[in-house]
Amino acid sequence: MTDGTAASQSGVSENGGAATMPSAGPRLSEFHRTMPVFYNWEIHYSCNYRCSYCPFTVSGWHTFSSKNAYPPLSRLESAWRRLYERYGKGHIAISGGEPCTYPEFVPLVQTLTRMHSVELNTNLSFDEEKFAAAVDLKRIRLAASFHPQFAAFEDFFKRTVYFKERGVDIFVNYVSFPEQLEEMWRYKKEFQAAGVPFYIMPFNGKYEERVYPQGATEREKACYDAAMNGVDPETWINRQRREWPGHPGQYFPNGVTPSEAARLERQGEKRVVPPVVAPELAAAAKRAPVLCLMGYRYCKIRPNGETYRCCAWLAGNTDLPKPIYLGNLYEDEKFSLLEEPAMCDYTPCPCERCMVVGEEDRWRHRWVTTE
Numbered sequence: 001m002t003d004g005t006a007a008s009q010s011g012v013s014e015n016g017g018a019a020t021m022p023s024a025g026p027r028l029s030e031f032h033r034t035m036p037v038f039y040n041w042e043i044h045y046s047c048n049y050r051c052s053y054c055p056f057t058v059s060g061w062h063t064f065s066s067k068n069a070y071p072p073l074s075r076l077e078s079a080w081r082r083l084y085e086r087y088g089k090g091h092i093a094i095s096g097g098e099p100c101t102y103p104e105f106v107p108l109v110q111t112l113t114r115m116h117s118v119e120l121n122t123n124l125s126f127d128e129e130k131f132a133a134a135v136d137l138k139r140i141r142l143a144a145s146f147h148p149q150f151a152a153f154e155d156f157f158k159r160t161v162y163f164k165e166r167g168v169d170i171f172v173n174y175v176s177f178p179e180q181l182e183e184m185w186r187y188k189k190e191f192q193a194a195g196v197p198f199y200i201m202p203f204n205g206k207y208e209e210r211v212y213p214q215g216a217t218e219r220e221k222a223c224y225d226a227a228m229n230g231v232d233p234e235t236w237i238n239r240q241r242r243e244w245p246g247h248p249g250q251y252f253p254n255g256v257t258p259s260e261a262a263r264l265e266r267q268g269e270k271r272v273v274p275p276v277v278a279p280e281l282a283a284a285a286k287r288a289p290v291l292c293l294m295g296y297r298y299c300k301i302r303p304n305g306e307t308y309r310c311c312a313w314l315a316g317n318t319d320l321p322k323p324i325y326l327g328n329l330y331e332d333e334k335f336s337l338l339e340e341p342a343m344c345d346y347t348p349c350p351c352e353r354c355m356v357v358g359e360e361d362r363w364r365h366r367w368v369t370t371e
């Protein structure tokens, strides 16, 4: 099936019911078939910090702990080796919670980098020298999150520069929380002077009865704009996100549905991630199916090993058939990704980097590995 009309006749229903699987072959190029697989691994819902703006803190970390699983390192190594043998070297983006508080964190990353490249979304609160001595740094990317509520700037900056000087691909993420806006421009300037990109993550949530980002005061917007001066293209992307409040899925910690968020709000939580779904998106007619590589060159892994095609489907529903639920990476020795990309009409797609065939100019530069 090579045209949109034919493709639109075979899709995947919203509840995951797979319709006729299309023949993706004619639309795939060498690029699609050989690009590395990107694994998005939420390793556990646990952290040594308690940032007040963190969705997990807001909802209560205890509500997530039952979703964690800690298989022995040998089992994890086997699982990742099977993927390596089947699909070659891939790129594992590890987030949480906080990856560095996972048991045997350094040996685990050391093991993984013997097969794959690894990206850590981390608060950098680990022993950098021990890490650097054990791990192949050429295969590491660090998305280092600076949280002034728990980390001193000087210490965090020093750690960042330590990795930068050793050639690590490192950048800093910073949440534009109202209480930490005033210094944002200065932090950005210092990191950029050290050659470290500084990305602003728009704060989404409730603070002092205002819902952000749309409720920001003029003073707060001025702070934001001060940090945006001298922008680089990536920062510009973040500014666009600030002005784009209707992107569902982005505002919920995994496992917390809009109705749960609404319940927490009724219970009087001080800051609750708002159930932001722009009315025009919620009311939108189902979009035409697209051929998407997610599930074929990407998958989303939960802390208990359950693995899904992409972020659109919240954890906990293993009754969904392929192409939505792919299996349990930790437990299933026959676990596999999709043999071919599959059609999808999920509306709206929650991923700004979704790998839709025919739209490569939009997403291919956003999916890059180290080494």
Ligand code: SF4
Residues within 6 Å of the ligand: 047, 048, 049, 050, 051, 053, 054, 055, 056, 057, 096, 097, 098, 123, 145, 147
């Ligand atoms: S460091 Fe990250 S995961 Fe931990 S509490 Fe802060 S925002 Fe949440």
Ligand code: SF4
Residues within 6 Å of the ligand: 290, 292, 293, 294, 309, 310, 311, 312, 344, 345, 346, 348, 349, 350, 351, 354, 355
């Ligand atoms: S990323 Fe978007 S288009 Fe791709 S499978 Fe997920 S919901 Fe569908």
